[in-house]
Amino acid sequence: MSCWEDDDVRHPGQLELIQGQGYVVIEGALDDDTLKRFRGELQPYLDAGPFGRNDFEGYRSKRVYAMLAKTPTVAALCEHPDVLAIVDEFLMPNYLLSSCLAIDVHPGETAQSFHFDDGGVNQARPRRPAGISTIWAIDDFTDDNGATEVIPGSHLWGDERPADDAEVVKVTMPAGSVVVFAGTLWHRGGANVSDGNRLGITPQYCEPWARQLENMILAAGDHARNYSDRIKAMLGYSITPPFMGYVDGRHPMKCLDPDFDPASTGDGDRSRVFWDDEYRFRSTAD
Numbered sequence: 001m002s003c004w005e006d007d008d009v010r011h012p013g014q015l016e017l018i019q020g021q022g023y024v025v026i027e028g029a030l031d032d033d034t035l036k037r038f039r040g041e042l043q044p045y046l047d048a049g050p051f052g053r054n055d056f057e058g059y060r061s062k063r064v065y066a067m068l069a070k071t072p073t074v075a076a077l078c079e080h081p082d083v084l085a086i087v088d089e090f091l092m093p094n095y096l097l098s099s100c101l102a103i104d105v106h107p108g109e110t111a112q113s114f115h116f117d118d119g120g121v122n123q124a125r126p127r128r129p130a131g132i133s134t135i136w137a138i139d140d141f142t143d144d145n146g147a148t149e150v151i152p153g154s155h156l157w158g159d160e161r162p163a164d165d166a167e168v169v170k171v172t173m174p175a176g177s178v179v180v181f182a183g184t185l186w187h188r189g190g191a192n193v194s195d196g197n198r199l200g201i202t203p204q205y206c207e208p209w210a211r212q213l214e215n216m217i218l219a220a221g222d223h224a225r226n227y228s229d230r231i232k233a234m235l236g237y238s239i240t241p242p243f244m245g246y247v248d249g250r251h252p253m254k255c256l257d258p259d260f261d262p263a264s265t266g267d268g269d270r271s272r273v274f275w276d277d278e279y280r281f282r283s284t285a286d
């Protein structure tokens with residue numbers, strides 16, 4: 001039996017795949033122009049950036065973090081409607097962007113260790129995922145260039161760990177595709193035995209009560225002002241009922257107003273409002 005009970009299934013094929021095997025691939029989700037523009041923004045950071053600092057980051061991989069401060073086009077991936085329509089079904093409204101990084105796997109990289117992405121919530125399994133992860137293929141993900149490897153069905157495991165003979169599937173997909181998977185799914189970056197790089201971007205979403213892997217408000221800084229309300233909400237400029245996330249007793253979106261001064265909250269009409277419902281983001285699933 002699945003650990004989900006979804007009665008609002010708007011994308012039955014995709015949701016059933018995630019519920020059953022733990023992941024689904026959407027091909028052709030990003031057009032060539034967006035891919036090209038995004039790569040142009042990202043490439044200088046990849047060129048200048050260091051290789052990984054440990055085996056998990058990958059000694060032959062380069063990672064770029066804080067992407068919303070560096071590559072504005074990444075927003076098109078983070079708030080892609082086909083992806084968010086799926087995430088809407090699994091997580092509570094006002095879910096957060098937990099991480100968003102580029103992983104450029106160079107030739108010679110070895111396979112990563114198997115892991116699942118929402119382990120930080122430290123809750124016993126089996127359980128609903130506390131997060132949904134995505135990995136966008138910016139290059140083709142092929143059999144030999146380090147395509148993400150998943151263990152189908154492992155999102156439903158309890159305390160099991162991947163055995164040496166576990167069924168492992170390489171998620172091969174053309175550039176512009178995205179794999180969406182449960183935060184409980186065991187997976188890893190594959191070994192790159194080709195002579196080209198494999199660039200992937202991984203926006204990951206978490207329940208609004210969980211702590212984000214990257215502190216997104218600090219990572220985006222003032223750049224947050226340039227994004228849609230949906231992205232702002234995902235960064236953390238949002239409230240989860242009853243009032244998780246307030247700032248000075250008010251909605252955190254107020255902090256992005258140019259005239260916001262946290263020290264000035266006083267006896268004004270606005271300061272008598274516990275939080276401003278005007279900013280409250282409602283999920284498209286509502």
Ligand SMILES: O=C(O)CCC(=O)C(=O)O
Nearest residue numbers: 103147148188189190200
């Ligand atoms: O690059 C990949 O394919 C997967 C990377 C990953 O799972 C991670 O670093 O958390």
